[in-house]
Amino acid sequence: MIKNIHSKPVAALILGTVMTVFGTLALAAEDPIVIKFAHVVAENTPKGKMAEKFKALVAEKLGDQVVVEVYPNSQLFGDDKVLEAMLLGDVQMAAPALSKFSRYTDVLALYDLPFLFEDLDAVDRFQQSDEGQTMLLSMQDKGLIGLGYLHNGMKQLSASTPLRVPADADGLKFRIMASDVLEAQFKAVDATPVKKPFSEVFTLLQTKAIDGQENTWSNIYSKKFFEVQPYITESNHGLLDYMVVTSDEFWSGLPDDVREPVKAALDEALAYGNQIARDKAIEDKQKIAESGRCEIIELTPEERAQWVEVMKPVWDEFQEDIGVELIEAAYAANQTD
C-alpha cells in the first residue's frame, strides 16, 4: 500500500523531470545567443551610437539567432566592474577606454602618454599597424580578446578656474580614469589626481569635491560637465579611445557561422562610430560654446609648449613597462611620409 502511494508521485516526478529536460533542450535550440553590451557613456556619443549600430547590423545579418542588448550609462556595470563581470560571463561585450585595462596589461598604457599623438589620423595609422593590431591580443592570457578599436577623440581639461599654463593646475584636484600614467601626468603639474568611475564625475564636479577633469568634447557635452565647470581648456593633450573586448571563452564558444557575421557587423559599426567621433568633436564643442555656460580657453603655441614640457617626461617613467620600441612606433605614426 505504502509502496503504491509513493510510486505514483515518483513516476510523476520522473516523467516531469524528463519533460523538463526535453523542454529545456527544445527551448535551448530556439533560444537566441544574447550579447549584452555594457558601456558607461550616454547614447548620443560615438560609443553609444556605435553600440546601437552594431545591434541593428547583427539583427540584419543574423535575425533572431543573435540578440544584442545594449546597456548605456553604467546601467549594467560601471567601468570599475565590467571586465570582472565579463570574465564571469555576466556581460559579453564592452568598450572601456584604453586607460581602464591596467589590471590586465601594461602595454595599453601607451595610449595614455600625454602628447603622444597629434591627431586621430596618426592614431589610425598606429592602430592599423602590426604593433597596434598585436596590442588587441595583449590580454588573451587573462581571458580577454580585443575585437577592435573605437575613437572618441582628444581630451580637454575642464576646471573651476582658468587653466592656461601648468602652474594654474597646481594644488587642484582632478578626477582621472584608473590609470597610473594619468596619475603621473597630473602629479607632473603638481595637481592631485583622484581615480573615480565615470558615473561619479558629474556629482563630484557639482559638489566641488574635485576641481576638474579631463575628457573629450562629446563626454563633456553629453554628461553636462560643461554646466558645472566654468572653464574648458582646449589642450588636446591626450587620447581617449576604446577597445571593444569580449571574453575568450564566449568568443571561441560561438559557432563559426555566428562569429564571422558578428565580427563583420562590429567592423562596420566601428567604422561608423569612428566617423561619429570625428563629427562630434566639432559639433559638441560648438554646442558647448553656444551654451554660454562656460569659457573655452584656446592656448597660444607658447602656453601649449609649457604643458608639453612638464607632462612629456612622464613617458620615461613608463617606458620600461610599455616598451621603448612600441612608444617609438606610436610616435612615428605622426609622420605622414
Ligand code: LMR
Ligand atoms: C571616462 O571614464 O572618462 C571615459 O572613459 C568614459 C568613456 O567611456 O568615454
